[in-house]
Amino acid sequence: MGIAVVCLASLVVCCGLAYWQWERFSEAGGTFQNLGYVFQWPLFGLFPAFMVWRMRKLAAQRKAEDASAEPVVDVPEQVVTVEPVRTPAHDDEDDELAAYNRYLRELHARDQR
Template sequence: MRGKRVTARGLLIAATCVVSLLGACALAWWQWTRFSSASGTWQNLGYVLQWPLFGLFPAFMVWRVRRLKQRERTEVRAEPAATPVKPVAPVVVHEDDDELTAYNRYLAELNAKDQA
């Protein structure tokens, strides 16, 4: 965390994550009381397990976005000057099967476009 500054945006994101987790835990508790009551069903127990996952999702997304940005920064720094071009595979001609030959030519064209 060296060199990281605390910004208003960062605090807002952290507060959103905490509020979503607390709200989801409150909803899980409510579903637990519904499950424990006489009219409770197994569906309520499923919601008890599901709500905390919903509450953790914003924190997971923040972690995932930060990780992707960090990976992108390291790839930009480590990018080589020139990437080698793969040679194009030759088209195999099948004398007895015109459809297969045409399909192989089509695949070779797609590969050439992809390499360009």
């Protein structure tokens, strides 16, 4: 009930602000920026109601997905270990590149422990 009151109050206040901007636009010093606000304020006022509608729609969708979800079957975890392939550094490799590759191999070996 409180959410509905907040949405309605938001719409009333924003429509009042739109009317105020219309009055400003109608005056001699009014600009097209005021006219733009005339169209924007009602949209701002409708936004809380849109968010409530969207949250309810997503909650109903989530509830439907949970109801239709298949039961989860427990499968025991299997651990597979793979030995890394050890390739020697080629003679035509750059020394800096070879040092970097050795560093990466060391990091990988530490990570595997």
